[in-house]
Amino acid sequence: MSALEPTLIRPGDNPDITKERRAATVPVNALAAFIHGGADIVKRRKEIYDAVEAEPALRNNLRLEFLPREQRHEEQARRAVAMTDHATDIIDGSDMFGEGIYYQSLIMGRDLHALSLHYSMVLPAIQNQSDEEQMEEWLELIITRSIVATYAQTELGHGTNLSKLETTATYDPETEEFILHSPTITATKWWPGALGKSSNYAIVMAQLYVKGKHYGPHPFFVQLRHRDTHLPLPGITIGDIGPKLGINGSDNGFLRFNQFRIPRKAMFARNARVEKDGTYVPPKHAKLGFGAMVFVRSIMIKDQATQLAAAVTIATRYAAIRRQGEIVPNGQEVQILDYQTQQYRIFPNIAKTLVFLFAAYEIKDLYLKVTSQLQEGNVSLLPQLHGLSSGLKSIVSWDTAQGIEQCRLACGGHGYSQASGFPDIYSYAVGGCTYEGENIVMLLQVARGLVKLVPGIRSGNPDLTEITAYLGAKPSSKSNFTCAANTSPTDLVAYFEHAAREQLFAAYDFWKANESRYPTSEEAWNKAGIELSKASRLHVKAYLVRNYFNYVSRNTDSKIQGVLLALGKLYALDQLSGAAGAFLRGGFFNDGQISTARHGIYLLLEELRPNAVAIVDSFDISDRELSSVLGRRDGNVYENLLKWAMQSPLNESDISTAYTKHLKPMMVEARSKL
């Protein structure tokens, strides 16, 4: 079911969770509509959910957590094929950000699969980077799934620094072919999803050499395996890179080339190209492949928010039905949701979920705007989008990972069981801290952009965008904060902007002062890295606070207003108190105000407590998608933990091979000597 009223409360539910739902004051349907962007979207989610449930091929009868990796991989391939078989009947495929992500998460769970990169990377690359002849030949193969393709860029020794890739593509004008080669061990392509076993084609990034001259990395469309036998072609070594922290349904792979020849037309030719005689024709604009990367990061923000939404849903519902300990001695054990320390673990993460989700909406809009401007040759918003998506990706993925682990720990021992869903949620989400640009590298890139603005601001000639406008504002020396109840969104935003501005200036000055301490400006930059990344963090957090309150200001339903405001304040005060040093700088806050902010958090926890279950209900995550015994809508956790455990493969027999082969002989021998 789509978890909304009136079906949320049903006979047979755990009485504690029903009590929570009856006592809530916020209307779940209205809140859900606001959170998902409209009642029509919530309705579409229900239609998609029902259609998926009704289709037998989309039933997930095997529970992934009980499968060895090889079977998990196979099951995910089955699901991926079934999912794409039925996609056009069920969803609007043009709405990847909305319906696409939702549909996929219902079927695939927290994992990638054989066709993940086929659609998310290869398809857009062909659409944007191939010439007409290539498009004609390749696009249909991809869309019809006549081949399975992936995107092979990173190498064993090379991640984010594209310019140092080692795989070479050397043009041979005699045969009009490129020779792909992996000259070293570190040149081995490593990590691409679905490369190991599933794909028979790949886009390969390689350093182009023509007539001894090096032209930098270029993309090539390369057949890897025989179309009929699926065996790797001669000159190609390919395989799975082995088990990972998570995402183990995916066969991330490695790939080595030994003087492997491909036709000249295999090089993507819309931008740059090599002519028959070896003449290199450079691209008209640099960075034309840029949009796709930003698109993936934008999708990531929503995906991360969705994972955090699942985590807080599980932790909140479980905390409502779990009774443990007494607040008053010898009383009934209390719902653990009543402990202030428990609320503090969960509620700020509920707030983060919405803060991140609304930022994801904003960045999607910005992405669409930039895309349409790019088609008119207007690149003015690109740097802004690039900076924002990099910065958000870092902050959101890290805070999401931290939040998921807090939610898991808040569930005590049962959080450690795979029945909770948390191990999969965490291992899937935390990957986002590393892929698509390592977080710290991203923050330093954002800082590069920010420090460029400082001289202009200081000299009175600021060159600012909507997102950096606040840096040009006149600083105030004292905050006007008195208490959480009285503070306004405008004030809170101003505090963050102040702290971000001051940290940026301080980091800038520290970097510049370093120039007299270190031999090069670059080393001075490196030795200011921590201060600079702090500046980026505060810049993004100021954006998040501002964007949240902007977004919720559109709400017109007074019944949900209080909850939205309280969550925003909770996010802001929690972040403020966690980075107190940045707000105390120069006496902007004094320590009494920090203490008051902290006490404000406690009051907000108390205020949110009665609606906690209703708020997570409004995230509208079905039991199917949640895939957590602890987070079930009905709250009937314990009997279902037992049922879940009975499916453990170790329970197929009363006697384990560990006993028969090892423990039994040990005991029999010992007893014979007694």
Next chain:
Amino acid sequence: MSALEPTLIRPGDNPDITKERRAATVPVNALAAFIHGGADIVKRRKEIYDAVEAEPALRNNLRLEFLPREQRHEEQARRAVAMTDHATDIIDGSDMFGEGIYYQSLIMGRDLHALSLHYSMVLPAIQNQSDEEQMEEWLELIITRSIVATYAQTELGHGTNLSKLETTATYDPETEEFILHSPTITATKWWPGALGKSSNYAIVMAQLYVKGKHYGPHPFFVQLRHRDTHLPLPGITIGDIGPKLGINGSDNGFLRFNQFRIPRKAMFARNARVEKDGTYVPPKHAKLGFGAMVFVRSIMIKDQATQLAAAVTIATRYAAIRRQGEIVPNGQEVQILDYQTQQYRIFPNIAKTLVFLFAAYEIKDLYLKVTSQLQEGNVSLLPQLHGLSSGLKSIVSWDTAQGIEQCRLACGGHGYSQASGFPDIYSYAVGGCTYEGENIVMLLQVARGLVKLVPGIRSGNPDLTEITAYLGAKPSSKSNFTCAANTSPTDLVAYFEHAAREQLFAAYDFWKANESRYPTSEEAWNKAGIELSKASRLHVKAYLVRNYFNYVSRNTDSKIQGVLLALGKLYALDQLSGAAGAFLRGGFFNDGQISTARHGIYLLLEELRPNAVAIVDSFDISDRELSSVLGRRDGNVYENLLKWAMQSPLNESDISTAYTKHLKPMMVEARSKL
């Protein structure tokens, strides 16, 4: 090999890691001797390592990360039997804290096994809680491994709150038996290690009822499975609780009783007992089972420090051989260990490793002292040990988990692979945040003890111990901090003691002020939970800083003095800057001093950089124990990542079943329509 000089540098090693070792200024052997408590202990480690390597039954030919859970479970049983077969030949079994842990980690890796609780919980319980007749009957069974036993306390619905366990043991005087029963689903025993499949006996905690009267939880020694067939006895339902985040070699289990009868003598009788006619004889002292719990927590601190040591060893060595990006444009790619941001991820965790390890040594000594005092009936140090072990357990397990993840993330994409070792290290270590007392519950218990001291301190009649003595000191209004170079250990300790004291008083006052806001004192306490847990955290951190500098003050080798001091300062300043609000309170620090402290961190990172590899080398973790391709002593990471991946079961065939069953039919059908 035991990773010490002169064998650390060998032909064929990665040149970057050799360069690091040659350039280091700190002598690895001397540092290792200090860290491990003496050159003789380092020598013993080498002897144990060599003996384990020489014994064919202790060879670990199967790599656990490639095995499905059921095979992993079986392999761990094999190893556990082999380990205990050979233990008496190789180690001094009375030195569990030293040789025992080390020997086990060499063989078992980061996992529990069939005999973990048999030795760590059941054996001490029998030694401490059985009467002479029981001891006579049970002890030999355990020591000879004629049975396999575990400790069944927690239930599906009940964790840390022992008093609410639901399993009942009702005495039937007619047959002189107890009837064990699980009256509800939530009464199901849940989580005990090795309960699911391996154990045929268990110590079961159950609520004792005699003649309708309830006497609270008591331990019983219960046969669960038939000694010959290993089948569960009639009236007993037993099984595995399913896969977990980690520790999947262990068959943590569930257990239900249906009116299951056991003889009267099955109840542990040294302390309390039930006589034939049903007369209940109460224990002379409460809390006599107390020591074992504290012992496990003390062992845990060392175990956690060991996990963090492994994580920083991997991250440091990998950062020395990984080259990525340029500091100077178009230069050679740099060792990522040269980035300040990378140092900041790793070095504070190197410092934490030693801070935690030296605290583990201290708590072991305290434990031994308390144990010998207890035998003379002296319980005076018990509360101090209890408070310290609970508090340390919380701080150390959380900071260790965080540190491991930072180290993993610092390794980029390869950190996510199980080849790195991190997935196992993290999932194993982070369990420590929950088991043996959930961290937040523990911190609140510590706070209970601390607040009791406040009225006495304020009225001038303090009742303080060695660990709390600082609370009675006269507060100073301003810190004397000028810079990292000039600050002394004594000063740093004083800052932490000041901050801890002020936070305790503030939390106490907040709690008391709450009493006028909330109906009960208990609710007032609950609503001060966050402030109180902050007080406990600072109390423990003050202890950690003080203990570290005390411990290193024993060092007499000037060549290692600088590194030990720098690591202590780095720990202190990093913690100080992370909790700046607590030090800024009341103007004790001003924000300029906080900023100076932060700059001090940067200088310490720079100072430690040349010795980073040497320091982690001195932890003396062999490649066998480390079990990480990224952290290999020789630094030859890339070729070994490839070799490791080749062992992935998915690489056994060129063609996967995912392809044959799902992707091939999809592509063939699509192509037929082209």
